[in-house]
Amino acid sequence: MIQVSSYLFLGAFVAYLASAVLYVTRLTLRRRDPRYFDLADRLGSHGYKAAVAGVILQGLAIAARWIGSGQVPLANMFEYMSFMGWSIMLFFVILSAWYKLPGLGAFVAPVGVVVIAYASVFPTEVRPLVPVLQSVWLPLHVSFAALGEGAFAVSFGAALMYLLRVRKEQTNQWEEAALEFTFFCGAILTGFIVLALGFKIGGYSAEVTNLAGGVTVLEYTLPPFIGPVGSVRGEATFLGLQLPLVHAPTWMRGAYAAKNLNTLLLSTVAGTILYGLIRLTARVPLRELGTRAVGNMNPKLLDEVSYRGIAVGFPLFTLGALVFAMIWAQKAWGRYWAWDPKETWALITWLFYSGYLHMRIVRGWEGRPAAWVAALGFVIVMFTLVGVNLLVSGMHSYV
Amino acid sequence: MDEQGVKPQKDLLDRTWDFFASVRVATVLLFLLAVASIGGTLIEQEGMYASSLPPEEFYPQRYGPVFGMLLLRTGMTHAYSSWWYLTLLFMIAASLVICSIERFVPLWRAVQRPNPAPDKEFVRRLRHGFTFPATGDAPYGELAAALKARRYLVIEQEGRLYADKGRLGRWGPYITHIGLLLVLIGAGMRALPGVYLEQFIWVRDGEIVKVPGSDFYVESLGFEVEYYETGQPKSYMTHTRVIDANGNAVKTETIAMNEPLAHNRVELYQSSYYADYGQAEIALVDRQSGAEIDRFTLDLIQPDRVYAVGGYRLELVSYFPDFGIDEDGQPATRSSRVHNPGLVLQVTPPDADPFTTWFFPLYPGVEFDDTTPVRFVTQDVTTVYTSGLQVKKDLGLPVIYIGLLVMTVGVFATFYIAHRRYWAFTEDGQVVVGGWTNRNQGSFERETLQIAHHLDPERYALADEMEGEER
Numbered sequence: 001m002i003q004v005s006s007y008l009f010l011g012a013f014v015a016y017l018a019s020a021v022l023y024v025t026r027l028t029l030r031r032r033d034p035r036y037f038d039l040a041d042r043l044g045s046h047g048y049k050a051a052v053a054g055v056i057l058q059g060l061a062i063a064a065r066w067i068g069s070g071q072v073p074l075a076n077m078f079e080y081m082s083f084m085g086w087s088i089m090l091f092f093v094i095l096s097a098w099y100k101l102p103g104l105g106a107f108v109a110p111v112g113v114v115v116i117a118y119a120s121v122f123p124t125e126v127r128p129l130v131p132v133l134q135s136v137w138l139p140l141h142v143s144f145a146a147l148g149e150g151a152f153a154v155s156f157g158a159a160l161m162y163l164l165r166v167r168k169e170q171t172n173q174w175e176e177a178a179l180e181f182t183f184f185c186g187a188i189l190t191g192f193i194v195l196a197l198g199f200k201i202g203g204y205s206a207e208v209t210n211l212a213g214g215v216t217v218l219e220y221t222l223p224p225f226i227g228p229v230g231s232v233r234g235e236a237t238f239l240g241l242q243l244p245l246v247h248a249p250t251w252m253r254g255a256y257a258a259k260n261l262n263t264l265l266l267s268t269v270a271g272t273i274l275y276g277l278i279r280l281t282a283r284v285p286l287r288e289l290g291t292r293a294v295g296n297m298n299p300k301l302l303d304e305v306s307y308r309g310i311a312v313g314f315p316l317f318t319l320g321a322l323v324f325a326m327i328w329a330q331k332a333w334g335r336y337w338a339w340d341p342k343e344t345w346a347l348i349t350w351l352f353y354s355g356y357l358h359m360r361i362v363r364g365w366e367g368r369p370a371a372w373v374a375a376l377g378f379v380i381v382m383f384t385l386v387g388v389n390l391l392v393s394g395m396h397s398y399v
Numbered sequence: 400m401d402e403q404g405v406k407p408q409k410d411l412l413d414r415t416w417d418f419f420a421s422v423r424v425a426t427v428l429l430f431l432l433a434v435a436s437i438g439g440t441l442i443e444q445e446g447m448y449a450s451s452l453p454p455e456e457f458y459p460q461r462y463g464p465v466f467g468m469l470l471l472r473t474g475m476t477h478a479y480s481s482w483w484y485l486t487l488l489f490m491i492a493a494s495l496v497i498c499s500i501e502r503f504v505p506l507w508r509a510v511q512r513p514n515p516a517p518d519k520e521f522v523r524r525l526r527h528g529f530t531f532p533a534t535g536d537a538p539y540g541e542l543a544a545a546l547k548a549r550r551y552l553v554i555e556q557e558g559r560l561y562a563d564k565g566r567l568g569r570w571g572p573y574i575t576h577i578g579l580l581l582v583l584i585g586a587g588m589r590a591l592p593g594v595y596l597e598q599f600i601w602v603r604d605g606e607i608v609k610v611p612g613s614d615f616y617v618e619s620l621g622f623e624v625e626y627y628e629t630g631q632p633k634s635y636m637t638h639t640r641v642i643d644a645n646g647n648a649v650k651t652e653t654i655a656m657n658e659p660l661a662h663n664r665v666e667l668y669q670s671s672y673y674a675d676y677g678q679a680e681i682a683l684v685d686r687q688s689g690a691e692i693d694r695f696t697l698d699l700i701q702p703d704r705v706y707a708v709g710g711y712r713l714e715l716v717s718y719f720p721d722f723g724i725d726e727d728g729q730p731a732t733r734s735s736r737v738h739n740p741g742l743v744l745q746v747t748p749p750d751a752d753p754f755t756t757w758f759f760p761l762y763p764g765v766e767f768d769d770t771t772p773v774r775f776v777t778q779d780v781t782t783v784y785t786s787g788l789q790v791k792k793d794l795g796l797p798v799i800y801i802g803l804l805v806m807t808v809g810v811f812a813t814f815y816i817a818h819r820r821y822w823a824f825t826e827d828g829q830v831v832v833g834g835w836t837n838r839n840q841g842s843f844e845r846e847t848l849q850i851a852h853h854l855d856p857e858r859y860a861l862a863d864e865m866e867g868e869e870r
Contacts, residue, residue: 131656315810334668334791341440351433358426
């Protein structure tokens, strides 16, 4: 059953990828020549079908994994991230049906693909649940939070499109820089996924001595250019290079700090190369490419889609990430709130989106400022999911 | 002459009220609270850091003398109970209350006491609308039926028609805010005496312990760990019996992870455990022949002073539950836990002089003196668990739960229920209908079109849905 699930998962990934490619091709064609409109629209409708097929396949994959393992498949980073990717695509499918806005696909489907690919970086094997996770609140807390975050992701895509659309009329240098930086970060994330998946498939692994944080041997899945404190040059090799070249600064005390720093460095290098290649090929800044892709879509509608994403996601997120989380924490540890970093970041996310929702009813704050907040909101979501685990430790150590 | 100049002077209370009644201020407060929450997740908080140093020493050492002192001075080391965090929370609470009071009456009038006969121009100018021919005595008959079929509440008055549904959606934000206030009140109740209790107890297998802050006792009938085949722990549980103040057993229940025991508003949570060596089954063996003389049971947690074994008398001279050698090279115990028990016994054989010997029940082969006529062989050692139970009482909890429920209902009502309303009047043989909704315009537009199509199919064809991109 687990094997079946992984085939279905692969099928879903291929479908999402096809959907993203079809949507992007559609936009490119539409821009080229009005004669291609009909062909482009056919591609767009195939893109939608591919997205629907992907959502169904992944739904089956989740069900198969659930049946095969006998436990809710929402207990580790792979399972969580892929579920979130699923909910992004699910909300995209729903919102697309509501709004008939195929252009959205070229921005949201790639986000879904990236999240699913990111999920595949983590170990995929089924692990038995530790005692604290054996609760009915696990599926409730995790699925609702992930559904909310999926809707926020769609909102992020639409807000980005809105900002790219309206910069033709009004902009300033800060917003221009921020937009370009958003694309650069996207390139780094893509760089990370390409590296991580490449080395995972290639089966690369290196073990290096570590003197920080109580873990004596640190296992790297990427070549250790930066080793931990205590590592010696030559402990690992990559393409004949004696690694690590340097070790992490001593003030970084976390057990995995050096590994994370190394990953960040390599991803930034890969991302910069990727960004540079696109920049050189296109001969314009990436934000300009984005603006061309968005074309003359109705900005009001984009703004509305971005708002709807948050309006749909906010109650789900409130229920999953705060209400169910608090009830579960009370049941498991006897305290509904402990200011654990993950918990606090969920609150920060919630406060931030609450701020957004109030902004929408304040005159003068509803347009571009709100769109920036909607875009930044999803960055906070991702930091809560990924960054908190890398930076700080807490009770929420499983995912 | 200059009437605009004679603005009524607002006093401080009015201005404070206006300040908190502003959505702009509420928005800023929300973002401020979000930003203020970040610091505490990056700086290790008091009581959470892994060090025995007091805060005044820990922070300068961990973050450097200047920054460390700054953290201490600003309260960043206990960010979520610092004056600035609590001030922000109070301001948000004030904003919640005042915004709600400010807007309650106008909203009540608009939603619950709607005006069915507003200015005709207002109806005509509404974003969603249609007209259809008025026929017969009851021009609204078919429209009212269509609206009722769609679960609208229809009012016909003064020759006008008013219909609406989804009023709860308009109240959603209020419900959410009330829920949030309840959560804040429930959390704030901790400050009252007798509301909140947090304790920790250790209960060894078979032991009876008074539960602090309550009038009952808890007896451990045994702690248990289950493992998966992989060796990973599957569950921790303590089988317990609750005993009341008079010594009567009230109930028998198992406390496990996610399954606390609740009695008289006090809850016990499985939270920790440790294992000790309990009882050792020891054989007394004749060194020369290797024949077993007799056996006895040694309680490693509380050994007896004297044992009589097969005519031999064993007297406990010293007991080291956690044997080690101290700085002076003398035998000592490193802790009171039974980790590595060591005994000094004076053995009196039935027909010889007494002698003194060491015995390590976990390592019977380790002997300081192998010339004694008898030796000890450990046959079996049992494990005794001590379960760590968290004791909690929080009378604010029901308030929190109700608050969370109310808040959930509120957010779902706000975003999943749209308030939709129609006004209609007749003019020149036509019924003019205008519609308004507070959210989800697209879906409302479709509904309006469907109703229009139903009433006048020729004029209102069901067209394609709205298209986002121009060709």
